[in-house]
Amino acid sequence: MSDRAAKSDMQSALSELSADLQDQDDNYVVCPYDKVHRILPSRLALHLIRCARNNSSIKLVRCPFNTTHMLKPDELQEHVASCEFRKVYARFKHADMLPPTEPRAPATDVVDSSENWDEEPPVPTYDPQAYCVRNPVIRYMHGGSASQRRDFRNSERIRLNKFK
Ligand SMILES: [Zn+2]
Numbered sequence: 001m002s003d004r005a006a007k008s009d010m011q012s013a014l015s016e017l018s019a020d021l022q023d024q025d026d027n028y029v030v031c032p033y034d035k036v037h038r039i040l041p042s043r044l045a046l047h048l049i050r051c052a053r054n055n056s057s058i059k060l061v062r063c064p065f066n067t068t069h070m071l072k073p074d075e076l077q078e079h080v081a082s083c084e085f086r087k088v089y090a091r092f093k094h095a096d097m098l099p100p101t102e103p104r105a106p107a108t109d110v111v112d113s114s115e116n117w118d119e120e121p122p123v124p125t126y127d128p129q130a131y132c133v134r135n136p137v138i139r140y141m142h143g144g145s146a147s148q149r150r151d152f153r154n155s156e157r158i159r160l161n162k163f164k
């Protein structure tokens with residue numbers, strides 16, 4: 001490798017590096033309260049709250065399209081006219097076709113009332129007593145007086161005889 005080739009390699013590497021740094025720098029946002037502050041967009045909202053507290057003498061107004069856009073009152077009108085979030089906001093405003101974003105009640109609290117019981121096909125309810133009367137099943141009487149139980153046993157004997 002010649003000296004000249006090595007030099008141009010280094011230069012291209014340097015220019016790449018500076019381009020990278022440039023890109024990185026672009027990711028930072030200049031604090032509207034103090035131009036020395038450079039903040040990552042993800043931290044901007046939190047930083048603005050703190051910086052507003054520390055710079056209570058500076059009165060800034062919020063862009064209606066993005067809460068992290070803090071502007072001097074006389075700059076607001078110009079900013080709002082050119083704010084890139086204005087387009088996003090307009091899209092949301094007219095996104096009537098999107099499903100509603102209201103939080104739904106937890107599924108466990110929802111009682112599905114769409115079911116109409118009247119429309120269910122009629123299903124005969126199973127009556128064990130009626131089944132026993134019609135079939136040779138020995139029934140026992142629970143409770144009742146001794147004479148009632150004796151009468152019941154007698155009637156059962158007659159009933160069961162019919163099945164023989
Ligand atoms: Zn700041």
Ligand SMILES: [Zn+2]
Nearest residue numbers: 063066069083
């Ligand atoms: Zn804005």
